[in-house]
Amino acid sequence: MENRPEWALILGGSSGLGLATAKKLAKEGFHILIVHRDRKSDLETIQKDFEEIAVKSILHSFNQDATNPVKRNELIQEVKELIGIDKIRVLVHSIAKGNLKPMQGESDKILSNQDFHLTIDAMAISLYDWVDTLVEEKLFAEDARVIAFTSEGNSKAWKNYAAVSAAKAALEAITRNIALEFAQVGIKANCIQAGVTDTRSLQMIPNSDILKKEALKRSPNNRLTTPEDVANVVYLLTREEAKWITGTVLKVDGGESLQ
Numbered sequence: 107m108e109n110r111p112e113w114a115l116i117l118g119g120s121s122g123l124g125l126a127t128a129k130k131l132a133k134e135g136f137h138i139l140i141v142h143r144d145r146k147s148d149l150e151t152i153q154k155d156f157e158e159i160a161v162k163s164i165l166h167s168f169n170q171d172a173t174n175p176v177k178r179n180e181l182i183q184e185v186k187e188l189i190g191i192d193k194i195r196v197l198v199h200s201i202a203k204g205n206l207k208p209m210q211g212e213s214d215k216i217l218s219n220q221d222f223h224l225t226i227d228a229m230a231i232s233l234y235d236w237v238d239t240l241v242e243e244k245l246f247a248e249d250a251r252v253i254a255f256t257s258e259g260n261s262k263a264w265k266n267y268a269a270v271s272a273a274k275a276a277l278e279a280i281t282r283n284i285a286l287e288f289a290q291v292g293i294k295a296n297c298i299q300a301g302v303t304d305t306r307s308l309q310m311i312p313n314s315d316i317l318k319k320e321a322l323k324r325s326p327n328n329r330l331t332t333p334e335d336v337a338n339v340v341y342l343l344t345r346e347e348a349k350w351i352t353g354t355v356l357k358v359d360g361g362e363s364l365q
Contacts, residue, residue, distance in 0.1 A: 111164070112247070113189055114196040114344075115139040117172045117236065120152045122305035123255050124200030126333030127340045129155075132163040134341055136196065139185055140167040143203070172201060173228045175235065182239055193247035194240060196344050199254040199277075202307040203228035205269045222269050229273035234280050241291055251344050252295040254281050255336070256355060258363055260299070266312045278355055285353030294352035298339055301331035301359025327360040335360070 114131045118124040119140035128138050138159055144152055149169070159165045166188055170177045185194075204225030207217040233254055240246055259267050260274040278297050285295040302321035308314050321330055339358045342348055357363055 111137050111192055112195040113137045113139060113192055114198065115141070115185070115194050115240075116198040116200060117141050117232070118143075118200035118202060119167075119198070120144050120148075120155070122200065122202070122307055123300065123303065123333050123336050124198065125155055126337040127198050127200070128159055128165075130334070130337035130341050131196065131344070132159045132165070134344075135163070136344075137164040137189075137192075138166070139188075139194075140165070141172040141181060142167065142169060143171050144169060172236070173203060173232045178232075178235060178239065182243055182245070186243060186245060189245075193250075194245050195247040195250055196340075197236065197240065197246075197250070197252045198340060199233045199236070199252070201228055201232060204273060206266045206311055207269070208266050209268055217269055222272060225269035226273045226276050229270065230276035230280055233277060234284065237284055237288065237293070237295075241288065241293075246291065246293065248292045249349060250291075250293045251348075252281070252284060252293055253340055253343055254295075254297050256297045256299045258299065258301075258359075260355075264311070264317070282353045289352070294343075294349060296343060296351060296353070297355045298336060298343075299355050299357045299359065299363075300336045301325070301357075301362040303331045303333060303336065305333060321362050324365050325360055325362045326364065329360065331359050331362070 114136040116124050116128050119128045120142035128140055132138050156167055168181055170181055205221035209217050254277055256274045256278055259271045281295045281297050302317055336358050
């Protein structure tokens, strides 16, 4: 079993941090499973990235909604058939599905109760749903690593970010409890708090240019975080030497949050 292939399952792996992580882990010898949700018009570009990964490792991708419970169960059964007796060593949660609305303004455009529920369910609770089902199906390796992406918005207030901010805080709480309650089955779980990274998700935030300018002012290294910076730390957390790191939030921001 020691020589069996290691698989990484990435939820939200067609762009940004998830895609960079898929490329890094493929380069380091992992086989890759990607669940993503994209429009047909974007698939040509995404396929080029996937072909780059497939040159280095085995890749299976699924254009499905990872937050849908029926689809999740179907996907897990499909994965079970695809990998056979192999196991999932790494689960990366990089789902960006939420509402970026203000709390006040025109009544038809402000954040609603349902907006909070949708965002927190997709960007936080779905991590637990996947972990719990994968454990139930006995698909995790004995020394599995669960990694989720949070942001500085977990504790800072940014306009239009309230629902995502609440989701990030919930994601961190869920990750800590996964580290505690699933330790008996060998799971280590951590969050990475990336610095401001110029991804498609960031560009969707109103006034994201201001966030980038402010991040550059605060960075002692005079640049923004890149997806590759974050992917490198994901890989570090998969190493044998990182097996005693669990239940924590690691800042990967080049010192941006120091001031």
